[in-house]
Amino acid sequence: MGRYRIHVATGAWPFSGSFNRVQLWLVGERGEAELELQLRPARSQVEEFEQDVPQDLGPLQFVKLRKHHSLVDDAWFCDRITVQGxxxxEEAAFPCYRWVQGEGLLTLPEGTARLAGNNTWDVFQKHREQELEERQQIYCWATWKEGLPLTIAAGSEDDLPANMRFHEQKRLDHEWSANDYRVRKWFMDIALKHVYSLMRSWNSLEDFDQIFWGQKTALAEKVHQRWQDDELFGYQFLNGANPMLLRRSTSLPSRLVLPSGMEELQAQLEKELQGGSLFEADFILLDGIPANVIQGEKQYLAAPLVMLKMDPSGKLLPMVIQIEPPNPSNPTPPLFLPSDPPLAWLLAKTWVRSSDFQLHELQYHLLNTHLLAEVFTVATMRCLPGLHPVFKLLIPHTRYTLDINTRARNQLISDGGVFDKVTSSGGGGHVQLMRQAMTQLTYRSLCPPDDLADRGLMGIPSALYAHDALRLWDIIARYVEGIIHLFYHGDDVVRGDPELQAWCREITEVGLCQAQDRGFPVSFQSRAQLCHFLTMCIFTCSAQHAAVNTGQFDWFAWVPNAPCTMRMPPPTTKEDVTMDTVMGSLPNVWQTSLQMSITWLLGRPHLDMVPLGHHKEEYFSGPEPKAVLRQFQADLDKLEKEIMARNEQLDLPYEYLKPSLVESSITI
Known part of the structure; x- marks a missing residue:
């Protein structure tokens, strides 16, 4: 006879506990024992039991549990069970971190990560094969739109597996925030003041102040005050909400047609080019995308090209803007210069900022983070059992992603959703734009060391996104390498892991629709290759999403700085631009109100946020993985202090990649 000490931990979420009775069994190498426990789990509680077992079970392999119910199936969120024989x-740990529903038998393996074996009699091998069979029935692929990454097969968040949905606290916070008093008050005030003119233009730029009040960030206020300045315009390409488009010029773009009389400008451009200080932002992806029609009013899109120079102090300043590319009907489109009439130059910059809004939201935010993270999540659930070290490494970075993406497809980018209602790329253009962006999505573009090198942005002191992204990439890479090297002792082990190779193929060939021609691997041949790919996955699901999501309120709440739509065609001459032209081009009263409200909802602090590296779930057992995680946390804390010290010296602090503000997964 032996005495076993059992601890059963229940989640802290609302309704995590259960009034149903739970039955437990211990399974060891030499036997199995049913425990005579009266367990009714309570939220946030760790219940301790001692139980005498008449036989020697040997080293524990599994805990099995069944939740019984009579009238009501009261779901239970089990964190983990630990047993000391x-x-x-030491205690043996059996991680769960999932909802227990119904009366089926749930088997939890001991938490030590294990690679797949070749022994068909291995109980762990049988368990992992059965687990994947069950998961592949639950996690199925679907095509939301042809030409885009595949998604989870779920019509709404209610169709998702229970373990992928928001917990109750998160759900209520997310849904209630849409009806937040301040948001409703914004709409009410606007409706009262402009009840007969919601679809009309504002009269002046100062009129936008009527809704730019209440809670706002210090940076949003600076944008409000300085959005017309060329310096802030250029700064946003380096460190704004979308730092992904700028690149150093290696030649003058072929689309930049300089008519006669502009020899001085050409000489200036060539001088900056030779000095390595010429940069460009080309929005050519928007060329040919059909513009939206909102409540019967045609909207407009453009595909600008911006040429900028970096002065010795690190300021990035615009030199010339071409709003539209040349075409047969307009072979020499007008070029706008800082020396032009102020309103003409302001309107040209506003066209650029509106175009940046479209690419930011659809290409760099939605496609390159949200939809990619969904592919990683579904492939992980379909191909990697809970015992696999890569599953244990990645699962904290998949939290809530399927839920938030499903909501986005039903509310933001759906037919009649927010994009259709308010943006110039809505009404179908947004889908066409993402299809175009998908053809340009390369593996290198998702890896900052490669992407920043390709764009010529390495080593620029004023490029704060680039600096912080590289530092975070390196920290994540060391963490990944530390975990992977514990379980893969050579390249041959990587090549011989069938579950890992299936996961790789599932991502590239299935989820990303045959993306191997754009550099995505279809197999892993070495530990280094595996570590690089995993670093990309974690960086995309955490740091990169933070970089393109967190600043939306800062940069987009003052609507003239990032108009969601333009309501007049681009100017063809400079002399005829008046304030009426500017105001007639900017979003109307209703569109402005909606943009401000949405950016507040997206950018506000939210409950249940888990910073990178600080998830509470303990999926790994044993001291070695925990030591790697502690070093990861120490490295993140060091970077946090470095960024805080740097930001104290800056007029415009860059905080989007400060580790404490980087969420571990995509949840908003």
Missing amino acids: PGAL
Whole structure:
């Protein structure tokens, strides 16, 4: 006979506990024992039991549990179960971190990560094969739109597996925030003041102040005050909400047609080019995208090209803007210069900022983070069992992603959703734009060391996104390498892991629709290749999403700085631009109100946020993975202090990649 000490931990979420009775079994190498426990789990509680077992079970392999119910199936969120057997120096841990529903038998393996084996009699091998069979029935692929990454097969968040949905606290916070008093008050005030003119233009730029009040960030206020300045315009390409488009010029773009009389400008451009200080932002992806029609009013899109120079102090300043590319009907489109009439130059910059809004939201935010993270999540659930070290490494970075993406497809980018109602790329253009962006999505573009090198942005002191992204990439890479090297002792082990190779193929060939021609691997041949790919996955799901999501309120709440739509065609001459032209081009009263409200909802602090590296779930057992995680946390804390010290010296602090503000997964 031996005495076993059992701890059962229940989640802290609302309704995590259960009034149903739970039955437990211990399964060891030499036997199995049913425990005579009266367990009714309570939220946030760790219940301790001691139980005498008449036989020697040997090293524990599994805990099995069944939740019984009579009238009501009261779901239980089980965190983990730990057991210390007779004579054992350490507890055996059985991670769960999922909802227990119905009366089926749930088997939890001991938490030590294990690679797939070749022994068909291995109980762990049987468990992992059965687990994947069950998961592949639950997690199925679907095509939301042809030409885009595949998604989870779920019509709404209610169709998702229970373990992928928001917990109750998160759900209520997310849904209630849409009806937040301040948001409703914004709409009410606007409706009262402009009840007969919601679809009309504002009369002046100062009129936008009527809704730019209440809670706002210090940076949003600076944008409000300085959005017309060329310096802030250029700064946003380096460190704004979308730092992904700028690149150093290696030649003058072929689309930049300089008519006669502009020899001085050409000489200036060539001088900056030779000095390595000429940069460009080309929005050519928007060329040919059909513009939206909102409540019967045609909207407009453009595909600008911006040429900028970097002065010795690190300021990035615009030199010339071409709003539209040349075409047969307009082979020499007008070029706008800082020396032009102020309103003409302001309107040209506003066209650029509106175009940046479209690419930011659809290409760099939605496609390159949200939809990619969904592919990683579904492939992980379909191909990697819970015992696999890569599953244990990645699962904290998939939290809530399927839920938030499903909501986005039903509310933001759906037919009649927010994009259709308010943006110039809505009404179908947004889908066409993402299809175009998908053809340009390369593996290198998702890896900052490659992407920043390709764009010529390495080593620029004023490029704060680039600096912080590289530092975070390196920290994540060391963490990944530390975990992977514990379980893969050579390249041959990587090549010989069938579950890992299936996961790789599932991402590239299935989820990303045959993306191998754009550099995505279809197999892993070495530990280094695997570590690089995993670093990309974690960086995309955490740091990169933070970089393109967190600043939306800062940069987009003052609507003239990032108009969601333009309501007049681009100017063809400079002399005829008046304030009426500017105001007639900017979003109307209703569109402005909606943009401000949405950016507040997206950019506000939200409950249940888990910073990178600080998830509470303990999926790994044993001291070695925990030591790697502690070093990861120490490295993140060091970077946090470095960024805080740097930001104290800056007029415009860059905080989007400060580790404490980087969420571990995509949840908003």
